[in-house]
Amino acid sequence: MSAKYAAIRTMFELIWLARLPGLVRLLSRSRGVIFTLHRVLPDTPADFSPNAILQVEPSFLEYVIERVRDLGIDIVSLDEALVRLAAPPKPRPFVVLTFDDAYKDNLKYALPILQRQEAPFTLYVPTALVDGVGELWWQAIEDIITRQEAIALTSGEETDYVDTRTTRQKQSAFDALYWQMRQMPEDQRIVLLRKFAADYGYDLDQQCRDLIMDWPELRHFAGEPLCTIGAHTVHHYELAKLPLDQARNEMAKSADIIQSQFGQRPAHISYPLGGPLSAGQREFALAREIGFASGVTTRPGGLYEHHAESPHALPRISLNGYFQSRRYVDVFATGAIFSLLGKLTG
Structure with a gap:
């Protein structure tokens, strides 16, 4: 907490x-x-x-x-x-x-x-x-980070690779990505989310239907x-x-x-x-x-x-x-x- x-x-x-x-x-x-x-x-x-x-x-x-x-x-x-x-x-x-x-x-x-x-x-x-056909983006980024030991975080043209092995590391990565998306215009957030989901094989539409x-x-x-x-x-x-x-x-x-x-x-x-x-x-x-x-x-x-x-x-x-x-x-x-x-x- x-x-x-x-x-x-x-x-x-x-x-x-x-x-x-x-x-x-x-x-x-x-x-x-x-x-x-x-x-x-x-x-x-x-x-x-x-x-x-x-x-x-x-x-x-x-x-x-x-x-x-x-x-x-x-x-x-x-x-x-x-x-x-x-x-x-x-x-x-x-x-x-x-x-x-x-x-x-x-x-x-x-x-x-x-x-x-x-x-x-x-x-x-x-x-x-x-x-x-919507995106529960807040849950999607949690789900992806949960199953990864490292993720790529992209800002502009720069990409950083961060470890997500421990709970603390996962929380830090989630916070960074969550607030990056919160601060973006919605059309840009959707592009970033869909690329992030595609990179890690996450089906956003199926997630929506499941939840x-x-x-x-x-x-x-x-x-x-x-x-x-x-x-x-x-x-x-x-x-x-x-x-x-x-x-x-x-x-x-x-x-x-x-x-x-x-x-x-x-x-x-x-x-x-x-x-x-x-x-x-x-x-x-x-x-x-x-x-x-x-x-x-x-x-x-x-x-x-x-x-x-x-x-x-x-x-x-x-x-x-x-x-x-x-x-x-x-x-x-x-x-x-x-x-x-x-x-x-x-």
Whole structure:
């Protein structure tokens, strides 16, 4: 675990030991929180698993649902959350469960829990990935580095060969390649990714088909009345890195495709990656212009009454796979703590 996550764990421990979450929830004006989830898997991640932050165990998901209800917090749909944000006086606190990317494991492991617990949830769908032609590039570079003892890292016309035998070396190589791709324009990132995958015999399309629900699976998933389907663009590109017209098309076309598949236009959108580098005021304005009722980011924080006036820039709290300790759920459910953290780190 990195020094950053070790520091966060220490902070969570101190907050929990001081019994602060209950007091903060009592005194703060936060009305609720939106949780971000991605993968739900029973498997214990390997020593080198940089994307383990996106993965929680089924038993942890079920405990989260049970614990927040024990705390007197309702689990509600996004539509109900928007109503509660605008409703005076302060209503009962709430949690919204959201899942990004439409992983197959959501169907196998998460859906039975959500049904058993009668917990409403939203699934944000990147349509090209469901078509089986997108790139889960963050997972692809992990998979390639996992099985290699050395890789070539190319920047411009220079190529460096780095050892990836040990876990530390693999993590270092992953970090370098990940942030190189994050800083590139999306068209250049795709070229680099496809060359990297081809060099090491990695089938990106097969990876997509293996990990993401296809349309029949998604229709089965969406047939659950507890489910709200939201948009997550077409190709899962970082919208802030795209020209305006392309960003608008990514958002609007994804809604068009979902409407054609399900007969109902999605009212909500999640901005891919969702941090300040990936979505900002331009994207929030586009979501409003296109007609979405809400847009969610990955900027940490609770939901307050003022968010009723800016529903296209809603914060979320990640149920991070590195912090699957039951005592931390009280911290996760306390929006004001994450609003403060967002101000300190933003």
